[in-house]
Structure formats: C-alpha cells, structure tokens
Amino acid sequence: MPANDLDLLIDAARAAGEVAARFAGPEAKRWDKPGGLGPVTEADMAVNTLLAARLLGARPGYGWLSEESEDTSARLDRERVFIVDPIDGTRSFIEGSGTWAHALAVAEAGKITAAVVYLPMRDKLYAAALGQGATLNARPIRVSDRADLDGAAVLAAKPNYAPRHWPRGVPEVKRAYRPSLAYRLSLVAEGRYDAMLTLRDSWEWDIAAGALILDEAGARVSDRNARPLRFNNPVPQVGGVVAANPLLHAALAEALAPEASA
Known part of the structure; x- marks a missing residue:
C-alpha cells in the first residue's frame, strides 16, 4: 500500500462532505434506482463525480468500484482498487438526518489496506491503514471487551x-x-x-x-x-x-x- 493512500482518502472524504453539504437533504432531487435498489439523489451523483476525479486523478492505475458508477470487469485486472460508497445511508440523507457517511477504501489482492468512514454532519472521521490501527478524529479507538452474548x-x-x-x-x-x-x-x-x-x-x-x-x-x-x-x-x-x-x-x-x- 502506498504510504499516502490513507491521506488521499481522508482529503477526498472531507471534500466529499463539502459537496454533499451544499444539498439540502429533503430538497435534493431524488429518484429510485431500477430493480428496487433504493433511492439515489443528485448529491450521491455529485459526490461520486468528485471522488472519481480526485481518487483516480491521483491514482490512475487503480480500479474503481462505486455504488453510483456502472461496474465493469476492468477492475478485476488491477492490482489495487478503490471501493466507494459516495453516500451510505441515502434515505437518512433524504430525511435530513446526520447519520449518513462517505465510505472510501482501497483493496489490494482481496484485502482492504486503507479506509475512511466520514460523517460530515457529525464531524466524525474514522480511519485505518493496514497494520497501523484505527482512529476516530485522529485518536485511537478499540472494540469493547465484552465476552457474553446475553446482554451485549x-x-x-x-x-x-x-x-x-x-x-x-x-x-x-x-x-x-x-x-x-x-x-x-x-x-x-x-x-x-x-x-x-x-x-x-x-x-x-x-x-x-x-x-x-x-x-x-x-x-x-x-x-x-x-x-x-x-x-x-x-x-x-x-x-x-x-x-x-x-x-x-x-x-x-x-x-x-x-x-x-x-
């Protein structure tokens, strides 16, 4: 994994948050995807365009997989691939809630090597790079230590x-x-x-x-x-x-x- 892939994802996620914030959630133009795959808005598409330009512009040799882009087999031949959800929780975005996120990752040989989940309306940026730990707003985070399923x-x-x-x-x-x-x-x-x-x-x-x-x-x-x-x-x-x-x-x-x- 290039050492600065995570920095690239962080910068792109923050830029995506600025773009998404320009659209008023309930007022953003929306339509339903074919096949009952749920709603999509003009904000999803604008963020997708931004991310593709930023990420592929910086790493033209990487493949691309995004919820809002037509998928092709070309990514299967690439050593590294961006895997992106421009807005995860589109229904939440439409409702005007703040619990939607930009989710960005890099995969190499089937494994994720860098990742960001960013909730701009809650100012929460989760990030991780393979072997380097996970953070929330640059502070280390850790899972709970609960062992019992009952009451979890x-x-x-x-x-x-x-x-x-x-x-x-x-x-x-x-x-x-x-x-x-x-x-x-x-x-x-x-x-x-x-x-x-x-x-x-x-x-x-x-x-x-x-x-x-x-x-x-x-x-x-x-x-x-x-x-x-x-x-x-x-x-x-x-x-x-x-x-x-x-x-x-x-x-x-x-x-x-x-x-x-x-």
Missing part, C-alpha cells in the same frame, strides 16, 4: 433476529440500529456497541471501509458463516457481515451455526 449491545436490523437464523434461540441482546451500514461498523470499532451483524448478502461498497476500521480496532470481521471477507469480487458482494471482538464473535458464530444433524 448489538447493531442490527430487525430481520436479522428472525428465529430461522438462530437454531439455538434468539439471544437476549440490547438491540440498536443505524441506517448507514458503514456507520454501524464504525460504532462497533469505536467501542460504543459490542457487535453488529447483517445476515443478508452485502454490497462491498457498504462494508469495505468499515471492515478494515474494525479489524484494526481489534475486532474479528467475517461473513455470516464465520469465513474471512474478501473484496473486489466479480460480483461485488459478500455473504453478510458479523463483527465483534474475537470472544464475542465466537459466541455469535456459535449461536448462528446450524445444529449438527443426528
């Missing part, structure tokens, strides 16, 4: 608690939720919540940045079947996300694992 504070949407996911019974946890998946990941890295999970297939741009921030904050991050995450896949999705400190992650993995047949 878990960020997850309601469908994740459906009994079919939990063969040994739905655990008694303190439930919470935030619209931005990148923010949920970062809040666990910060230690404000003990774990997060999403059991449906997840787009890489939603989780790439947060996955490294969590990992560098001491978490174990996996798919729903406790397998390591890999990025820049031909179909840019992973099989859900489960994240917590290693002990709590093991408890979650055991609770989610199918029961052995007799």
